[in-house]
Amino acid sequence: MTIERKTRQYEAIRTVLTEAKRPLLAQEVLSLASVIVPTMSLATVYRNLKGLQANNLITSVLLPGQNPRYEIKTHTHHHHFQCRYCEQVFEVNLCPGGFESFMPEGFTVEDHELILYGECKECSAQKAKKP
Amino acid sequence: MTIERKTRQYEAIRTVLTEAKRPLLAQEVLSLASVIVPTMSLATVYRNLKGLQANNLITSVLLPGQNPRYEIKTHTHHHHFQCRYCEQVFEVNLCPGGFESFMPEGFTVEDHELILYGECKECSAQKAKKP
DNA sequence: TTAGTTGCAAAAGGTTTGCCGTTTT
DNA sequence: AAAACGGCAAACCTTTTGCAACTAA
Numbered sequence: 001m002t003i004e005r006k007t008r009q010y011e012a013i014r015t016v017l018t019e020a021k022r023p024l025l026a027q028e029v030l031s032l033a034s035v036i037v038p039t040m041s042l043a044t045v046y047r048n049l050k051g052l053q054a055n056n057l058i059t060s061v062l063l064p065g066q067n068p069r070y071e072i073k074t075h076t077h078h079h080h081f082q083c084r085y086c087e088q089v090f091e092v093n094l095c096p097g098g099f100e101s102f103m104p105e106g107f108t109v110e111d112h113e114l115i116l117y118g119e120c121k122e123c124s125a126q127k128a129k130k131p
Numbered sequence: 132m133t134i135e136r137k138t139r140q141y142e143a144i145r146t147v148l149t150e151a152k153r154p155l156l157a158q159e160v161l162s163l164a165s166v167i168v169p170t171m172s173l174a175t176v177y178r179n180l181k182g183l184q185a186n187n188l189i190t191s192v193l194l195p196g197q198n199p200r201y202e203i204k205t206h207t208h209h210h211h212f213q214c215r216y217c218e219q220v221f222e223v224n225l226c227p228g229g230f231e232s233f234m235p236e237g238f239t240v241e242d243h244e245l246i247l248y249g250e251c252k253e254c255s256a257q258k259a260k261k262p
Numbered sequence: 263t264t265a266g267t268t269g270c271a272a273a274a275g276g277t278t279t280g281c282c283g284t285t286t287t
Numbered sequence: 288a289a290a291a292c293g294g295c296a297a298a299c300c301t302t303t304t305g306c307a308a309c310t311a312a
Contacts, residue, residue, distance in 0.1 A: 062195030063195060081234060099245075102223050103249070105252070108249045109212070109247050109248070111248040112246065113248070114244070115244045117243065121235070
């Protein structure tokens with residue numbers, strides 16, 4: 001399941017994920033990588049996404065009820081913000097922490113996921129223009 | 132899409148959700164409701180879940196990368212905790228809040244989702260017995 | 263009676279897999 | 288040349304839908 005060879009498809013997918021400033025859907029990866037390698041198929045995208053994940057180069061960003069997105073793995077613990085209007089997902093580098101105290105006796109908190117929803121800067125600016 | 136008639140299937144599904152102390156998967160609803168109405172089909176479960184949601188009687192609990200669960204709608208803002216071992220989901224009635232300050236200028240936070248993961252009381256107790 | 267609901271089976275939408283020809287090493 | 292990889296189409300899994308039969312009101 002790990003990737004052993006650097007094919008044109010692999011490089012294209014890696015490049016696309018590296019240059020995107022945000023987590024991408026498999027379909028978005030296909031669209032963008034197809035510009036570089038026009039014969040690229042969705043199956044190849046999925047296989048490489050899995051391989052890149054096995055190689056620890058990317059992580060999947062899972063938002064409740066939505067299809068998985070993928071981003072180049074970063075060192076730091078972070079969360080995500082999704083704009084309700086353009087649906088794009090952004091990184092958030094702050095974390096409240098201290099959730100252990102939320103649970104009753106006997107429960108142990110080992111990890112957490114926080115997702116913020118709202119309006120991004122761009123969509124807010126656009127709305128200001130045409131109200 | 133709203134529900135107009137109280138069929139045996141509808142009552143069974145509502146009962147099952149009301150008596151469950153935790154959010155249920157569609158499959159779990161089917162299994163439990165089948166005890167009451169043995170001919171129940173999955174399609175009926177999904178249709179009633181949609182109807183109950185349209186009628187504002189239940190809400191879906193969406194955990195990243197997992198199939199939707201459903202719970203009777205409660206008045207209060209709350210979050211969820213999932214046990215990594217038994218995979219059951221529990222309600223958490225605390226919320227840190229104050230996430231507005233997390234985002235840069237121009238972004239507005241309108242809502243959020245917090246999911247805790249760890250070990251539940253039962254699984255912890257079981258492990259203690261046979262270490 | 264009759265419109266809403268059910269069950270079944272087929273369809274949809276996203277992801278995975280088998281097969282075999284192609285490419286990397 | 289060998290092993291890995293890519294493309295295609297079929298398979299999968301969960302959820303949705305079309306349709307004829309059923310049932311609550």
